Amino acid sequence: MAEVNYTEDSIRSLDWREHIRLRPGMYIGKLGDGSSTDDGIYILVKEIIDNSIDEYVMGNGKTIEIKVSDHKVVVRDYGRGIPLGKVIDCVSKINTGGKYDSKAFQKSVGLNGVGTKAANALSSYFKVQSVRDGQMKTAEFEQGILTVDHPVTETSQRNGTLVTFVPDDTIFRNYHFIPEYLENLIWNYVYLNAGLTIHFNGQKYYSENGLKDLLARKIDAESQRYPIVHLKGDDIEVALTHGNEYGEEYYSFVNGQYTTQGGTHLAAFREAVVKTVREFYKKDYDASDVRASIVGAISVRVQEPVFESQTKTKLGSQTIGPDLPTVRAFVNDFLKEHLDNYLHKNPAAADALKRRIEQSERERKDMAGIKKLANQRAKKANLHNRKLRDCRIHFDADKSEKALLTTLFITEGDSASGSITKSRNVETEAVFSLRGKPLNCFGLKKKVVYENEEFNLLQHALNIEEGIEDLRYNRVVIATDADVDGMHIRLLLLTFFLQFFPDLVKNGHVFILETPLFRVRNKKETIYCYNETEKQQAMRKLGKNPEITRFKGLGEISPDEFGKFIGDNIRLEPVILRNETSIQKILTYYMGKNTPERQQFIIENLKIEKDLVEEEVEVYA
Structure with a gap:
């Protein structure tokens, strides 16, 4: 083997922008096309807004204006503005920031x-x-390279900073912003900064009551078992209630940052609620009964927080700050005093909470026998689970950015499962194969998850029996044919998730796989089209008499072709729950009795290709 010289010439030093463009995952997590809440384009928006929020926290500027179109983002704040001589450095030199050695910034986001x-x-x-005191400095860049350095000019504009950017489509391929994701991001900013006004695409966002308003938006008054408990202290704010849905639902924040993956503060909150409740009622309730159906939010401010990634989605800090208590002790002590006081002063709420806990206890005991048998069956099946073709990396065990790409495809039928299995990335993509249509579980109790072997195996594959903290795949993708039967299977699976694991959907883990309906090709080029418009464009591009193939089902797409649709160019449609409608109302509407209004709605709103016959629609409806 030839000897390789290891000299100074072997070491290559990248400049700041080259390094970021070569290793974007180190700075913004995964890239993505905008279909997931944790995709990089949303992290970019957040990073710019965070600076404006820090200005507001310092007492500068009460309004932020944000405009986002398909590809362009504009953020304008009315803070002090970047010092004019440092405008270029602040956006293009690593380790240039206004927040070093400043007490005012000890608990800032960035x-x-x-x-x-x-x-x-x-x-x-x-x-x-x-803009600072009548003077304005502007600089323009392309891919981090300064292209125009405008001289300082006089202006009558108010002080503040304006940032405009267009994410690079050579890095974020086929990207698009989903308005609901941006709206949730902006609501969180105003909940955490009572008194701040944000104008987003012409609409005003404002909150007076902080986390109490957040929960009120997430759970309607009819579903609350008792009024929202809202507690505030120095560097901590908490809100909680119990509802009727299965699962636990939490929103956790550190220094104004939404920690989607929780961390030490959320673990402490969950533990402290159980401990306080047990001590108040002087009963050793099972922790799962206390937390069943809880909807809670916690916000803490920590000096020098340590996050487990640059995107700040999980808090790793153990203490509130130097020579200060641990996060666990801080949260525990706060709830022990204030939640306990609240329950003593509000006996009606305390009584309602007790009834909710005891209802969960009865349901759990009712399920215990069937659960034990089902878990024994699942344990045996897991040793040679023919339904699951697993991948090597798992979301709950791996800390690398690759874990964000972990995906479980849920398919129906051997041919579709076979195509995905052969073409998938075995590191990050797993396949779960259904046998025909799953059970319609609308209105059924949770024990059906254990009684139905298929649901039980799916629950075990996802590892969500005890909640979604140990979810094995970041993305759960329903991959069915785009025909009437496929749509029905899709609805049945969504009913299962919404009924028994709503937090999986609410936390943005469930998607629909979009697959091409047409292949248009000539001897030189092949174009895959996802709708009629794309087909017409492809036909115009390829010219005379191209060959057109209509895919009627996933099984018709060869493994080689399938690889192109589930790799870097995957198109996923997120399942988004809008806040206006409760899950129970949605399920009753779609899966309840066949009312004429419901039939008409489905017929009018189902996207059906022209060559599907009329009677299929009637069968489905």
């Missing part, structure tokens, strides 16, 4: 402004403009 540099480097166009 420290050294790396996020702004990432947004600059990963944008095809980036403009920063700062």
Whole structure:
């Protein structure tokens, strides 16, 4: 073997923008096309807004204006504005930030402004403009490279900073912003900063009551078993109630940052609620009964927080700050005093909470026998589970950015399962094969999950029996044919998830796989089309008499072709629950009795190809 010289020439030093563009995952997690809440394009938006929020927290500017179109983002705040001589450095030099050695910034979101540099480097166009005391400085960049350095000019505009950027479509392929994701992001900012006004695409967002307003938006008054408990202290705010749905639902924040994967503060909150409740009622309730159907939110402020990634989605800090108590002790002590006081002062709420806990206890005991048998069956099946073709990396066990790509495809039929199994990425993509149509579980009790072998095996494959903290795959993708039967299977699976594991949907883990309906090709080129419009465009592009194939089912797509649709170019439609409608109302509407209104709605709103016959629609409806 030839000897390789290891000299100074072997070491390559990348400049800041090259490094970010070569390793974007280190700065913004996964790239994605915008179909997931944790995709990189939302992290870029967040990094820019975070700087404006820090200005507000410091007492500068009560309004932020945000405009987002398909590809362009504009953020304008009315803070102090970046010092004019440092405008270029602040968005293009790593370790340049206004927050070092400043007590005022001890509990801010961003420290050294790396996020702004990432947004600059990963944008095809980036403009920063700062206004300070009648003077304005503007600079423009492309992919992090300064293209126009405008001289300082006089202006009558109010102080503040304006950032405009267009994410680079060579890095974020086929990306699009989903308005609901941005709306949730903006609501969280106003809940955590009572008194702040954000104008987003012409609409006003404002909150007076912080986390109490957040929960009121997430759970309607009819579903609350007792009024929302809202507790505030120095560096901590908590809100909680119990509803009627299965599962636990939490929203956790650190220094104004939404920690989607929780961390030490959320673990402490869950533990402290159980401990306080047990002590108040002087009963050793099972922790799962206390937390069943809880909807809660916690926000803490921590000095020098340690997050488990640059995207700040999970808190790793153990203490509130130097020489201060641990996060666990801090949260525990706060709830022990304030939640206990609340329950003593509000006997009606305390009574309603007790009834909710005892209802969960009865349901759990009622299920115990069937659960034990089902779990024994599942344990045996897991040793040679023919329904599951697993992958190597799992979301609950792996800390790398690859874990964000872990996907479980739920398919129906041997041919579709076979195509996906052969073409998938065995590192991050698993396949679960259904046998025909799953059971319609609308209105059934949770023990059906254990009585029905298929549901039980799916629950075990996902590892969600005790909640979604140990979810094995970040994305759960329903992959069915785009015909009437496929649509019905899709609805039945969504009913299962919404009925028994709503937090899986609410936390943005469930998707529908979009697969092409047409293949248009000539001897030189093949184009896959997902709708009629794309087909017409492809026909115009390829010219005279291209060959057109209509895919009627996933099984017709060869494994080689399938690989192109579930790799980097995967198209996923997220299942988004809008806040206006309760899950029970949705399920009653879609899966309840066949009312004429419901039949008409489905017939009018189902996307059906022209060559599907009329009677199939009637069968489905």
